[in-house]
Amino acid sequence: MFCLSAALLFTGCSTDPDDFYDDHTLDTRLIGTWESSYGDGYTITKSGSEITLTYSFTDPEYGEFINYAGIVVYVSNFSSNAGVIIIEYDSDKKPEYQDYDDNWNPVGGPYPPPGDYLGIYYKDLKTTSVQMGGAFVAGGAEEVTPYDAAVAFTLENEKDYMGQYGAYTKQ
Numbered sequence: 001m002f003c004l005s006a007a008l009l010f011t012g013c014s015t016d017p018d019d020f021y022d023d024h025t026l027d028t029r030l031i032g033t034w035e036s037s038y039g040d041g042y043t044i045t046k047s048g049s050e051i052t053l054t055y056s057f058t059d060p061e062y063g064e065f066i067n068y069a070g071i072v073v074y075v076s077n078f079s080s081n082a083g084v085i086i087i088e089y090d091s092d093k094k095p096e097y098q099d100y101d102d103n104w105n106p107v108g109g110p111y112p113p114p115g116d117y118l119g120i121y122y123k124d125l126k127t128t129s130v131q132m133g134g135a136f137v138a139g140g141a142e143e144v145t146p147y148d149a150a151v152a153f154t155l156e157n158e159k160d161y162m163g164q165y166g167a168y169t170k171q
Contacts, residue, residue, distance in 0.1 A: 034168035115142035119153025135161035
């Protein structure tokens with residue numbers, strides 16, 4: 001009996017960081033307003049069981065412009081400080097895409113995203129700082145269904161969508 005108790009004592013609770021468990025819930029440290037030194041930022045709010053995410057830019061002269069906003073439909077945590085948040089765009093808060101020529105003059109468009117679901121990757125989450133960014137590929141990284149988004153926006157595919165992250169501070 002003593003051996004069984006000792007075995008349970010040493011195997012019952014692992015402190016190995018490789019034993020991270022993803023419960024697919026949003027880390028509560030992400031809730032709040034996050035701003036960069038460039039005037040853009042994310043606002044993540046929770047009301048009851050609904051979580052929303054807004055990405056906006058504030059121009060000192062003209063005010064705030066919402067680039068996109070939506071409801072969080074899925075979260076995949078890669079570790080205790082990194083993951084991806086998948087949102088479904090609000091119908092009136094979708095981004096528009098534009099093609100440009102070699103001199104950055106608009107050509108055609110603007111046109112809507114290819115789907116309604118976007119992954120917002122984050123890493124290096126701390127109490128007051130995080131690196132974050134929306135998945136991006138030419139023509140739009142959005143997926144058509146939540147399932148397709150969950151399959152596309154994974155840790156393994158991060159390199160395909162994230163050329164760089166923005167640095168944000170919690171307000």
